Amino acid sequence: MNQTEVEQYALDNLDNVTGYLKIPSISAQNKGINETNEWLIKQFTDLGAAKVEKWTDQGGNPVIYAEFKGKSNKTVLFYNHYDVQPPEPLDEWRTKPFEPTIIDDKMFARGVCDDKGELMSRLTIVKYFNEHGGIPVNLKFFVEGEEEIGSPDVDNYVKAHADQLKADVCVWKGGGKDENDNFEIVCGAKGVVSFNLHVKTAAADLHSSLASYADNAAWRLVQALSSLRTPDNRIAVDGFYDDIQKLTPAEEKATQSMDFDAEKVKENYGLTRPFIYDDPREELVNGTTMTINGLNAGYTGEGVKTIIPKEATAKLDCRLAPNQQPKKIAKLISDQLVKNGFDDVKVDYLLGEDAARSDLEDPFIQLNVKVANDVYTSEKVRLIPNMPGGGPMKQFQDSVHVPIVMVGIHYAGSHPHSPNENIRLSDYKQGTYFLAKLLNDYK
Ligand SMILES: [Zn+2]
Numbered sequence: 001m002n003q004t005e006v007e008q009y010a011l012d013n014l015d016n017v018t019g020y021l022k023i024p025s026i027s028a029q030n031k032g033i034n035e036t037n038e039w040l041i042k043q044f045t046d047l048g049a050a051k052v053e054k055w056t057d058q059g060g061n062p063v064i065y066a067e068f069k070g071k072s073n074k075t076v077l078f079y080n081h082y083d084v085q086p087p088e089p090l091d092e093w094r095t096k097p098f099e100p101t102i103i104d105d106k107m108f109a110r111g112v113c114d115d116k117g118e119l120m121s122r123l124t125i126v127k128y129f130n131e132h133g134g135i136p137v138n139l140k141f142f143v144e145g146e147e148e149i150g151s152p153d154v155d156n157y158v159k160a161h162a163d164q165l166k167a168d169v170c171v172w173k174g175g176g177k178d179e180n181d182n183f184e185i186v187c188g189a190k191g192v193v194s195f196n197l198h199v200k201t202a203a204a205d206l207h208s209s210l211a212s213y214a215d216n217a218a219w220r221l222v223q224a225l226s227s228l229r230t231p232d233n234r235i236a237v238d239g240f241y242d243d244i245q246k247l248t249p250a251e252e253k254a255t256q257s258m259d260f261d262a263e264k265v266k267e268n269y270g271l272t273r274p275f276i277y278d279d280p281r282e283e284l285v286n287g288t289t290m291t292i293n294g295l296n297a298g299y300t301g302e303g304v305k306t307i308i309p310k311e312a313t314a315k316l317d318c319r320l321a322p323n324q325q326p327k328k329i330a331k332l333i334s335d336q337l338v339k340n341g342f343d344d345v346k347v348d349y350l351l352g353e354d355a356a357r358s359d360l361e362d363p364f365i366q367l368n369v370k371v372a373n374d375v376y377t378s379e380k381v382r383l384i385p386n387m388p389g390g391g392p393m394k395q396f397q398d399s400v401h402v403p404i405v406m407v408g409i410h411y412a413g414s415h416p417h418s419p420n421e422n423i424r425l426s427d428y429k430q431g432t433y434f435l436a437k438l439l440n441d442y443k
Contacts, residue, residue, distance in 0.1 A: 079171070081145065084114070097109060114417065176409055200217060208306040224340070289318055410423065
């Protein structure tokens with residue numbers, strides 16, 4: 001395969017796929033879903049898919065599924081999502097969010113990075129192979145429409161269609177380049193558990209003079225929260241760390257070779273406090289967290305209001321390492337609160353998602369490294385055991401039993417979920433060549 005030729009092909013074919021970016025497919029507002037489904041079905045059909053289906057059997061926004069026959073018997077499954085985040089605040093955009101606009105090397109549009117641009121690249125690769133001797137491997141596309149609202153139905157769709165989704169390997173959405181323009185091959189995602197803590201101490205807010213004898217829900221809550229973390233920022237919940245597995249030598253090596261520029265990070269985020277752990281690299285890959293997302297109690301408006309709040313709520317999440325179970329973690333926290341004397345502070349479980357990590361020594365992961373070394377040069381390639389954020393990967397791993405890798409077209413300035421979401425066309429064409437070569441060499 002000729003790199004210059006494939007890269008030029010990706011740019012020359014942009015106009016065929018940018019229609020995808022013009023549809024405001026906003027799952028949170030239930031907008032543009034049908035129109036996007038129709039656009040995808042037409043694209044897959046026009047590209048000669050052996051099968052194109054719109055799955056609605058598990059409810060929620062439909063999943064669009066397509067299959068292409070390749071020249072070998074190997075099968076690659078792609079995971080993408082067609083929904084995007086709402087574009088607001090509109091006045092902070094340089095361009096109109098649903099009118100893809102190229103300025104210098106960058107294309108601006110809502111969803112161009114997360115994650116329509118990637119599917120555009122993947123569709124272009126199919127077209128390229130169609131015109132250049134055929135697709136080297138069988139391809140399956142699973143394109144869901146609820147990723148930006150937490151993929152509530154993916155689990156059911158994957159279970160119900162596990163036979164059809166059978167593949168040898170899976171290429172996920174997302175991925176790309178870090179702050180130093182290193183190309184990242186990401187092999188998993190952390191899990192998460194999200195919950196509220198709630199406490200009530202009176203039937204109504206009370207006059208604060210009664211604090212001479214009456215307890216206070218806000219104090220009760222912060223004392224309970226405080227009992228869950230030690231002064232050196234470890235989580236003080238019995239059994240919390242028990243299920244975390246030690247990194248394998250390959251994972252340890254990959255983790256230590258990740259870039260982490262402490263000064264740059266502090267500046268980027270305007271951090272005013274020192275890091276809470278010594279080794280952020282290991283924490284990002286295999287650590288676990290307990291984060292207070294927000295606190296709600298009493299009166300916080302203007303002026304004075306001397307009350308004892310009747311109730312207090314905190315919203316928290318824990319990012320989980322592979323093998324930690326969301327429901328079990330929530331139970332451990334609830335048990336610990338009882339042991340600490342806070343049996344009146346209730347844990348309300350909101351959502352959970354398991355972590356997933358593929359075997360870094362799997363031949364397909366190693367092929368990704370080899371092809372990336374060719375395309376991006378070996379000094380600029382980083383193997384990441386898992387990202388610090390989440391995604392519904394475990395559902396695929398459990399039902400389809402395949403190694404999963406994230407390799408994409410983003411860069412550190414892509415601003416997903418923010419105004420001025422963009423990709424660099426240089427990354428788009430390079431990422432398109434990378435994936436085409438990966439499929440070609442995998443056959
Ligand atoms: Zn997103």
